[in-house]
Amino acid sequence: MKVSLTLNGEPRQIEVEPYRSLLDMLRNEAGLTGTKKGCDVGDCGACTVLVDGKPLNSCLMLGVEAQGCEVLTIEGIQPAPDRLHPLQESFMRLGGAQCGFCTPGMIMMALALLEENPHPTEDEIRFGIAGNICRCTGYTRIVEAIQACVKK
């Protein structure tokens, strides 16, 4: 089936079988491997992307369901090719990324969280990223990296 969508701000047409997830479509058909496949069943959050502004597990959505949608992945958040998003800077600077596997999903979730609630408390941040598993950092530095991006 042919799927027409806006992917990271650009109109795209992608051919995909109806039984492939959005995650597989992004990685295998669109070549965007920044979005990670961890558990593939909605438990780990590594595959988090924004669809029409809402964070979701791309492993739990069919690729064909993205017809007519706006999909934003980690590849689409930089303001310019040579500049990083403040969350990316912050995760690097404050040690929010170690092995890096959860980082794209974590940053996409943080992006959605700050969009919805520009001044979250620590509890609200922890509640927001409850669906993103990190096995390296113990979360403290991730929370600090997100807090550093809260507008004063």
Place this chain on the structure above:
Amino acid sequence: MRRFEYFEPATLGEAAALLERYQGRAQPLAGGTDLLVELKEQLRRADCVVNLKRIPGIGGLSFDARAGLRIGALATAREVETSPFVLQHYASLAQAARELGSIQVRNRATIIGNICRASPSADTLPPLIADGAQATIHGAAGERRVALETFFTGPGRTVLQPGELVTELLVPAPGPRTGKVYIKHGRRKAMELATVGVAVTLSDTQVRIVLGAVAPTPIRAALAERLLAGKKPDAALLERAAQAAADESRPISNVRASAEYRREMVRVLTRRALERALEAVR
């Protein structure tokens, strides 16, 4: 995932016809957060997936002070959890929705999908039953309405016939001075299935107690309700009611908890839920 045929029907009639034609080999898709997991893990088989999201008129979430709450088939857990009128009038449902999976899951998962999946531990079932919700079911023969309390027939099993779809839930408007509480007990704070869930809806005139994850379906704690009916409960009566609820529960032992532990938690949490609900109407 195994190969399947995929349809996006434009009407309920088309969807029902597809589901009936393929009988048990077709699966309706709304949120997909359970369906896709079960297809990937081969717990469920689908030769055909029927996406309901292009059908007009079956979404939405609305509230009317007299008619109550209407939850459309496509309304997500996240919409329910963040809705001002759900938070105000259906506090236990909002709480249960908030404890389902993650925000990513709740942005997709639908309340009606949670109902139709009929997991004994599903969070939204006890508060909806405690609030007296009714399900509207669409089928080839027309529409019928079923009290949610009688909708579940076993783990993963409901009264739905092949080709039937739940199109909405109707939840009565709360009367004056109504307290609603849902308490979920699990091993961790988030991304957890309930070990025990207790919902209480009480007012001056009635009390409903619904237990989740301690029987093949969610169950009313009828004996406990009867003990409390028409009384202004003191601590001793609350304790007797909580014990009655524990005695009425029929939990199993599994990887999450033993039956004995679950039964004891029913007692503790029923008492706590009743106290909090009374507190809310004081």
